[in-house]
Amino acid sequence: MSMRLLEVSDVKKQYGSGCSACIERTGDDAGTNHCPVCDTVIACANINLTVDAGEVLGIVGESGSGKSSLAELIALEKDDEGEVAGDISYTEYDGNLLAVDYQTRHELKNTHLSLVHQHIRDGLELEFSGGGNVAEKLLSAGWRRYDDVRERVRSLFDATEIPVDRMDDPTHTYSGGMQRRVQIARALANKPDIIILDEPTAGLDVSVQARVLDMFRRIQQQNDVAAIVVSHDLSVIRLLADRTAVMRHGRIIESGLTDRIMEDPHHEYTQTLINSVI
Numbered sequence: 206m207s208m209r210l211l212e213v214s215d216v217k218k219q220y221g222s223g224c225s226a227c228i229e230r231t232g233d234d235a236g237t238n239h240c241p242v243c244d245t246v247i248a249c250a251n252i253n254l255t256v257d258a259g260e261v262l263g264i265v266g267e268s269g270s271g272k273s274s275l276a277e278l279i280a281l282e283k284d285d286e287g288e289v290a291g292d293i294s295y296t297e298y299d300g301n302l303l304a305v306d307y308q309t310r311h312e313l314k315n316t317h318l319s320l321v322h323q324h325i326r327d328g329l330e331l332e333f334s335g336g337g338n339v340a341e342k343l344l345s346a347g348w349r350r351y352d353d354v355r356e357r358v359r360s361l362f363d364a365t366e367i368p369v370d371r372m373d374d375p376t377h378t379y380s381g382g383m384q385r386r387v388q389i390a391r392a393l394a395n396k397p398d399i400i401i402l403d404e405p406t407a408g409l410d411v412s413v414q415a416r417v418l419d420m421f422r423r424i425q426q427q428n429d430v431a432a433i434v435v436s437h438d439l440s441v442i443r444l445l446a447d448r449t450a451v452m453r454h455g456r457i458i459e460s461g462l463t464d465r466i467m468e469d470p471h472h473e474y475t476q477t478l479i480n481s482v483i
């Protein structure tokens with residue numbers, strides 16, 4: 206049996222002060238994530254999911270359905286915006302991830318839970334070299350010897366199929382596909398247990414998208430690293446995810462094995478999503 210890495214229980218994130226009607230007046234049945242009484246946005250609520258070692262969980266849904274808000278909570282990002290409730294337990298930490306202190310957050314993000322941001326500018330310093338962006342992650346985890354850092358960066362460039370001879374060039378001179386690969390190399394640098402990929406194909410040409418996804422799938426399987434892949438694009442989820450959760454108006458409306466969801470979607474919205482890509 207696989208080892209459980211992460212368990213998200215009854216998690217909620219809202220923008221606004223909230224009122225007693227928020228939960229009832231938002232979600233799939235209500236057809237909105239916006240409370241009509243107090244104007245609060247319930248970005249996600251009643252979220253329950255698990256991730257086991259080595260598996261890939263897909264989170265799919267239209268723009269605004271709450272995917273990034275959920276991904277950021279799991280990746281310990283952006284704790285300063287919105288109000289959060291619920292519990293996220295992680296096998297390497299004794300307590301609720303939603304309540305970690307600054308130091309622990311930093312350590313967990315460096316070595317255990319790695320986010321690949323949707324927007325390249327959020328994840329990389331474009332003025333730094335590509336190698337420097339990856340090395341920075343190693344230095345934050347305590348790597349000190351120059352030769353060791355260079356060697357590790359070189360092997361990560363190799364693994365993510367970035368030309369090693371571009372290692373010292375500024376990242377803004379890289380193509381979009383190469384920048385996405387640098388983000389992935391950086392995310393893998395300290396051998397995390399879980400990588401969270403937020404819209405991995407955003408801003409890439411279709412042919413580049415396919416190559417980046419293939420590369421990620423190969424690396425994910427070789428390293429046996431678990432992943433949460435967030436996308437509005439069902440074909441990305443179909444390619445990468447073992448299990449899938451479908452989000453709408455801030456709620457998970459359907460979840461299960463990706464093959465089952467593709468072949469026998471239960472929720473009307475999931476059926477529409479699938480029909481739109483066939």
Ligand SMILES: Nc1ncnc2c1ncn2[C@@H]1O[C@H](COP(=O)(O)OP(=O)(O)OP(=O)(O)O)[C@@H](O)[C@H]1O
Binds near residue numbers: 268286
């Ligand atoms: N800082 C904020 N203040 C107020 N509302 C916000 C804020 N950030 C996000 N929201 C709202 O929360 C809801 C969920 O947003 P989120 O970005 O998580 O959705 P998403 O599914 O990831 O969409 P996208 O794919 O477009 O990023 C949306 O209604 C969004 O407008």
